[in-house]
Amino acid sequence: MRYESITEAIGNTPLVRIDPAVHGLRHIDLYAKLELLNPFGSVKDRAAWNMARPGLAAAAEHGSQVVELSSGNTAKALAVIAGMHGLPFKSVTNRMRIPEIKDLLLLLGADIEELPGQSECLDPTNTEDPLTLFHRELSEPGSSYLHTDQYFNPRNTEAHATGTGPEIVKDLDGRAPDWFVACVGTAGSSTGVARVLREHDPRVRVVGLVAAKSDFIPGIRTLDEVHEVGLFDPATYDTVESVGSDEAIEGMLTLARRCGILAGPTGGAAYYGTVRHLRSIDEELTYSQSVESDGETGDAGPRRSAVFIVCDRIESYLSYTKRRRPDLFRQPPRRNDPADLTDAEVAAAPAVDVPDARKWIERDRPLVVDLRSPFAYAALHIEGAINIVDQLFDELVRGGLPFSTRQPVLLVCPVGEQSARYAALLTRMGHPEVRSLSGGVIAWRDAGAPLVRD
Numbered sequence: 013m014r015y016e017s018i019t020e021a022i023g024n025t026p027l028v029r030i031d032p033a034v035h036g037l038r039h040i041d042l043y044a045k046l047e048l049l050n051p052f053g054s055v056k057d058r059a060a061w062n063m064a065r066p067g068l069a070a071a072a073e074h075g076s077q078v079v080e081l082s083s084g085n086t087a088k089a090l091a092v093i094a095g096m097h098g099l100p101f102k103s104v105t106n107r108m109r110i111p112e113i114k115d116l117l118l119l120l121g122a123d124i125e126e127l128p129g130q131s132e133c134l135d136p137t138n139t140e141d142p143l144t145l146f147h148r149e150l151s152e153p154g155s156s157y158l159h160t161d162q163y164f165n166p167r168n169t170e171a172h173a174t175g176t177g178p179e180i181v182k183d184l185d186g187r188a189p190d191w192f193v194a195c196v197g198t199a200g201s202s203t204g205v206a207r208v209l210r211e212h213d214p215r216v217r218v219v220g221l222v223a224a225k226s227d228f229i230p231g232i233r234t235l236d237e238v239h240e241v242g243l244f245d246p247a248t249y250d251t252v253e254s255v256g257s258d259e260a261i262e263g264m265l266t267l268a269r270r271c272g273i274l275a276g277p278t279g280g281a282a283y284y285g286t287v288r289h290l291r292s293i294d295e296e297l298t299y300s301q302s303v304e305s306d307g308e309t310g311d312a313g314p315r316r317s318a319v320f321i322v323c324d325r326i327e328s329y330l331s332y333t334k335r336r337r338p339d340l341f342r343q344p345p346r347r348n349d350p351a352d353l354t355d356a357e358v359a360a361a362p363a364v365d366v367p368d369a370r371k372w373i374e375r376d377r378p379l380v381v382d383l384r385s386p387f388a389y390a391a392l393h394i395e396g397a398i399n400i401v402d403q404l405f406d407e408l409v410r411g412g413l414p415f416s417t418r419q420p421v422l423l424v425c426p427v428g429e430q431s432a433r434y435a436a437l438l439t440r441m442g443h444p445e446v447r448s449l450s451g452g453v454i455a456w457r458d459a460g461a462p463l464v465r466d
C-alpha cells in the first residue's frame with residue numbers, strides 16, 4: 013500500500029471476528045470494526061477529514077483558524093489535519109478531563125480554550141450557556157474561523173454513510189449484520205452506518221450505547237445528555253442502552269487481554285453492551301433451535317451476525333483507568349468513591365435549603381466549599397466560599413476526611429446533585445456536620461441571595 017498523503021490512509025479499517033470462546037454466544041458471530049486503526053487513532057478521523065476538507069483551501073488563503081468544540085478525538089484529528097495544511101487549530105471545550113489527550117493536543121500545537129458549561133454557571137445571572145454563545149459566534153456568516161461543527165454538520169454523518177457503513181457490508185459479503193451496536197457521542201458514526209445498513213436490510217437492529225446517568229465514559233454522552241446533540245435522532249436506534257464506566261473497563265480488558273484489540277473505554281463499552289444485549293437473544297435462539305431439531309426439520313437455522321465499533325485506543329486512558337481500577341496497576345483498591353454510594357444514601361444526604369443555609373452561615377460560619385470550576389467560581393460565588401473543583405475534591409476524599417470533624421461544612425455545586433453525593437460520602441466517612449446546598453448556586457441565585465465576584 014502506497015499513499016501520497018496520510019489522509020488517504022483514513023478508512024478501510026479491518027472487521028475482525030471475536031473468538032466465540034471469549035464472548036460465549038452460540039448462534040451469533042460477533043465482529044469488531046477496528047476504527048482504532050485509523051491513522052490519527054480513532055473513528056473521528058473520518059468525520060474530521062470529511063468536515064474540514066472542503067474549507068481547507070479557503071482557510072489557507074485567509075489564514076483562518078480551524079475551530080471545533082471537542083475535547084477528544086475530533087480535536088486530535090483536526091489538530092493534525094490543520095497542521096498539515098499550515099493552519100492553527102483551536103479546541104474549545106468545557107473541561108479537558110483526560111490529561112493524556114490534553115497533553116497530546118498541546119504537543120500537536122493546538123490552542124485549548126476551556127469554557128464552563130451551562131451547568132457550571134459561569135455567571136449564574138446569565139442563563140445562556142457560554143459554549144452555546146461561542147458556537148453561535150462561530151456559526152455567524154462572515155466568521156473568520158473554519159468551524160467544522162461536528163454536532164450539527166451533516167458531513168460528520170456522511171463520512172460514515174459513505175465509508176464505515178459500506179465497508180461493513182462489503183466485509184460481510186454484501187449483507188448487513190443482524191445487529192449493529194455503537195456508542196453515541198455526536199451520533200455521527202451510528203447514524204451514518206445505521207442508514208446504510210438499513211438500506212441493505214431494513215431488519216437490522218440498531219443499538220445505541222451511552223454512559224450511565226452521572227457516570228463518565230470519555231467520548232460519549234450520558235443518557236441525560238444524548239438528546240441535546242444536534243445529529244441525534246431517536247428513530248435511528250431500536251434501543252438506547254447505558255453502560256457504566258466499570259463495565260466499559262471490563263470490556264476493554266477483555267478486548268485487550270483476550271482478543272489482542274487495544275481498544276479504549278468506548279470500545280470496551282461497545283463490546284460489553286453488545287454481549288449483554290445479545291446474551292438473552294442467543295439463549296432464545298438455542299431454545300427455539302432445540303425445539304425445532306426435536307421436531308420435523310432438525311434445522312439448526314442460519315447463524316446471525318453482529319457488528320460493534322471500536323472507536324479508539326487504550327493508551328490515552330491509562331490515568332482514567334487507574335483512577336477507577338487501581339488494582340490493575342498493583343495499587344491499593346479505591347476508597348471513598350462517590351460512585352460506590354447507593355441511591356438511598358444519596359437521597360438521605362444531609363441538605364439545607366437557601367433560607368436555612370443563610371441562617372446557618374450567619375450563625376455557625378460553616379466552611380463553604382464551592383465544587384464548580386475555577387472559571388465559574390471566579391465569576392460569582394457565595395461570599396467566603398473556597399473553591400475546590402470536584403475532581404480535586406474527589407482526590408482529597410480518597411485520602412480520608414479532608415476537614416476536621418469539628419468544622420461544619422456546606423458543599424455547593426451548580427444544582428445540588430454533586431454536592432449531595434459528596435455530603436452523603438463525607439457523612440458515611442464520619443463527618444457529623446456536612447450539608448449540601450439544595451438546588452445549588454442556581455437556587456441561591458433564584459432566591460436573590462448575594463453572590464460576590466473576585
Ligand SMILES: Cc1ncc(COP(=O)(O)O)c(C=O)c1O
Nearest residue numbers: 196197198199200201231278323
Ligand atoms: C472515544 C470515542 N468513542 C465514541 C465516540 C462516538 O462517536 P460519534 O461522535 O460518531 O457518535 C467518540 C466521539 O467523539 C469518541 O471520541
